[in-house]
Amino acid sequence: xxxxxxxxxxxxxxxxxxxxxxxxxxxxxxxFWTAYAIVLCFQLVVNGVFTGQRLVVYSEPxxxxxxxxxxxxxxxxxxxxxxLQTLAWWVWWGRRASQARPSPPAASAARRPGPTETRRxxxx
Amino acid sequence: xxxxxxxxxxxxxxxxxxxxxxxxxxxxxQPLRLLAALVPVLAVFLTWDAFAIHARHWxxxxxxxxxxxxxxxxxxxxxxxxxxxxxxTLEAVRRRRPxxxxxxxxx
Numbered sequence: 001x002x003x004x005x006x007x008x009x010x011x012x013x014x015x016x017x018x019x020x021x022x023x024x025x026x027x028x029x030x031x032f033w034t035a036y037a038i039v040l041c042f043q044l045v046v047n048g049v050f051t052g053q054r055l056v057v058y059s060e061p062x063x064x065x066x067x068x069x070x071x072x073x074x075x076x077x078x079x080x081x082x083x084l085q086t087l088a089w090w091v092w093w094g095r096r097a098s099q100a101r102p103s104p105p106a107a108s109a110a111r112r113p114g115p116t117e118t119r120r121x122x123x124x
Numbered sequence: 125x126x127x128x129x130x131x132x133x134x135x136x137x138x139x140x141x142x143x144x145x146x147x148x149x150x151x152x153x154q155p156l157r158l159l160a161a162l163v164p165v166l167a168v169f170l171t172w173d174a175f176a177i178h179a180r181h182w183x184x185x186x187x188x189x190x191x192x193x194x195x196x197x198x199x200x201x202x203x204x205x206x207x208x209x210x211x212x213t214l215e216a217v218r219r220r221r222p223x224x225x226x227x228x229x230x231x
Contacts, residue, residue: 001179002181003176003181003182006172006175006176006181010172013168024227025227026226026227029224029225029226029227030221030224031214031217031218031221031224031225031226032214032226034217034221034224035210035213035214035216035217038213038217039209039210039213042136042209043206046132046136049128049132050128050129050132053126053128054185055126055128055129055184055185055186055187056182056183056184056185057182057183057184057185058181058182059180059181059182059183062179062180062181063181079206082165082169082203082206082207082210083206083207083210085164085165085168086161086162086165086206086207086210086211087210087211087214089160089161089162089164089165090157090158090161090211090214091226091227091228092161092228093157093160093161094157094226094228095227095228097157097228098228098229098230101230
């Protein structure tokens with residue numbers, strides 16, 4: 001297996017994780033793409049430093065060929081997979097936590113504020 | 125040995141710290157959630173890295189020389205730092221654009 005095919009596999013795995021396994025569907029969210037665009041800019045700089053300084057050296061026969069800021073294009077798929085998998089898990093755990101809690105507006109509406117309840121807003 | 129790799133990673137953490145401290149992203153303040161998101165990602169990418177090193181897709185030069193299996197410690201740190209920065213960025217986007225839903229909001 002080459003880095004090219006490994007990168008393709010890594011990309012597909014992240015898409016399946018987001019869309020089918022965790023069903024977080026970040027790929028349909030503007031917030032995800034905005035965050036990814038920001039991360040990509042920094043990735044190109046950081047990756048460019050690592051590859052440009054030859055801290056990481058790639059095997060030429062295992063890459064497709066074109067490079068972006070010194071790094072093989074496969075690194076873009078690698079980075080995308082890393083970011084998407086991380087954010088899918090982050091949102092998945094957050095969704096679990098928020099479903100376990102009753103939603104705050106409904107909970108406070110159900111309660112009738114008594115005369116002793118003076119610290120109600122101090123925790124929000 | 126090169127100081128560049130750890131310096132760049134430290135730079136990433138320092139550069140994103142204002143997102144937590146000033147913008148109030150509440151990422152470091154949810155340590156268990158952050159850890160739970162990091163663990164499966166670390167498992168996948170350390171496996172990938174170990175495989176790629178074994179298959180000689182890439183190799184490293186001028187690193188500390190400390191390794192976890194065949195993976196340099198700098199790489200382990202990379203797979204912690206980059207995901208943390210990605211989460212901070214997503215939460216920063218949420219703070220700036222509260223109308224854009226992410227999928228974990230309370231209904």
